Amino acid sequence: MVNAVLFGSFIIMLILNVPIAVALGLSAALTLLYAGVPLSIIAINIYSGQAKFLLLAIPFFVLAGNIMAKAGISDRLIEFADACVGHKKGGIAIVSVIVACFFGALSGSGPATVAALGSILVPAMVDKDGFKPNFATTLLAAASSIAIVIPPSIAFIVYSSITGAAVGDLFMAGIIPGILMGVALVVLIKMECKSAHIEAHRAKSSWGARGKSFVKAFWAFLMPVIILGGIYGGIFTPTEAAAVSAVYGLIVGLFIYREVKPSNLWSIFVDSVTTSGSVMIIIGCASLFSYVCTTQGIAASAQGLLGAMPNKYVFLLVINIIFLIAGCFVDANSAMYIFIPIMFPVAQAMGIDLVHFGVIATVNLAIGQVTPPVGVNLFVASGLRIPGRPNVSVTEMVRPALKCCAVLIIALLLITYIPALSIGILGK
Structure with a gap:
């Protein structure tokens, strides 16, 4: 009966469109009330779930x-990226995938990547490449999902806080899988170009033009290097690396690119507090649900x-199916707290590397950001305000989203069954 109360109330609240954090916390509270557990345990567990230095x-x-x-990085x-590959068929679409990967390495958030790049790249894919608006919008949403796999990743930080896996190892292990996901989307772009008879929109850039554009973007490329190099060099912890990255961003935005003005700082801080607060509320309520x-x-x-699975290969297949289904309904952080405490002890018992398992889980949940009906990136993309163009509805994005998910699932299977693609970089 306890199972019915917990999952029944949770599913009902999801159907009623209750925010995921409230649904997790309230269903857990109702279950504790039904079981006769003192409700003081709610505050204790929500606090303990958030009170971790790593978070x-x-x-x-x-x-x-x-x-x-805000610093003009995009x-x-x-x-x-346009100087490097813009001359190819579907060049702007390929640029969108590359830039989403790079920008994801700065923001660590899929929705933020969609919001930052959408109004620029979606019209360019439609006008210059000739893609249909629904495909262009969906492609950007799918490419932006790679942001939680490419380091630094908030999802990896959450996974580390649950399992104790080293954040630095997770960050390094996410590099090749993130690139592989990008390659999968580029393959899809090439297939679309062939079927829609799309041609290149401009001539090839000179090496001089490429060099100039690289110099302009140099400070953006340096940020992930500082973070990963600092962590692996033993210069600072992941939390300290995060603080360093914030200070580095301020220096670049205020004094190098000079796109950020002192008057912009208040709105930047407010946006950051709002986003961080929503993530921490989800973590607290999901911790209670897990408890x-x-x-x-x-x-x-x-x-x-x-644990009754015949071998680890079948276990991994089942895990992928569970995560892909969960990604259709809950966000990555919530899914981590609901499923990882259950799954990772079994994975360890079967001899699966903890870092590899974290990459598998994160790639699954990245795909979940573009799976209907609750793919968060799709909803952000459908809300893009592009002057002179009607918004693309989530319904219109379902068909291209299935294409994107298909190629990403192929990449997921490679990542799942070829551990070297993730942990090979760590020498494991």
Whole structure:
């Protein structure tokens, strides 16, 4: 009956469009009330779920991403990528994938990447490349999902806080899988170009033009290098790296690119606090939900079922299916707190590397950002305000979203069953 109360109330609230954090927290509270557990445990668990030094990295990375978004980084990244591949068939679409990967390395957020790049790249894909608006919009949403796989990633920080896996290792392990996801989308672009008879829109840039555009974008490229180099060089912890990235973003925005003005700082801080607050509320409520699953025996029952899998290959296939389905309904951070505490002990018992398992989970949840009906990137993309153009509805994006998900799932299977694609870079 406890299972019915917990999951029944949670599903009902999702159907009623209750915010995911409220649905998680309230369903857990109702279950505790039904089980006769003192409700004081609610505050204790919500606080303990958030009171981790590692999670301090989240607001700093969010702040750094917002600063770099306002610093004119997107224009410089687009200019560089266009100089390199803009002359190819579907060049602007390829540029969109490349820039989304780079911008994701600055923001760590899929929705933020969509919002920052959409109004520039979607019209260019339609006008210059000749893609249909629904495909162009969906492609950007799919490319932006790579932001939570390419380091620095908030999803990896959350996974580390649950399992104890090293954040630096997770960041490094996410590089090749993120690139592989981008390559999968580029393959899809080439297929679309062939079927729609799309041609190149301009001539090839000179090496001089490419060099100039690289110099303009240099400071953006340097930020991930500082973060990963600092962590792996033992110069600072992941949380300290996040603080360094925020200070670095301020220096670049205020004094190098000079796109950020002192008058802009208040709105940047407010946006960062709002985003960080929403993430931390989700983490707190999801921690409570996970606590209920553990104390009421739900987690143990689920672990028993998963542990009964004949081998780790079948287990990984089932895990992928579970995460892909979950990604259709809940966000990445919530899914991490609901499923990872149940799954990772079984994964360890089966000899699956903890870092590799974290990459698999994160790639699954990245795909979830573009899976209907609750793909958050799709909703952000459908809300883009592009002057002189009607918005593309989520319904119109379903068909191209399925194409994007298909190629990304192929990349997911490669990442799942070829561990070297993720942990090979760590020498494992």
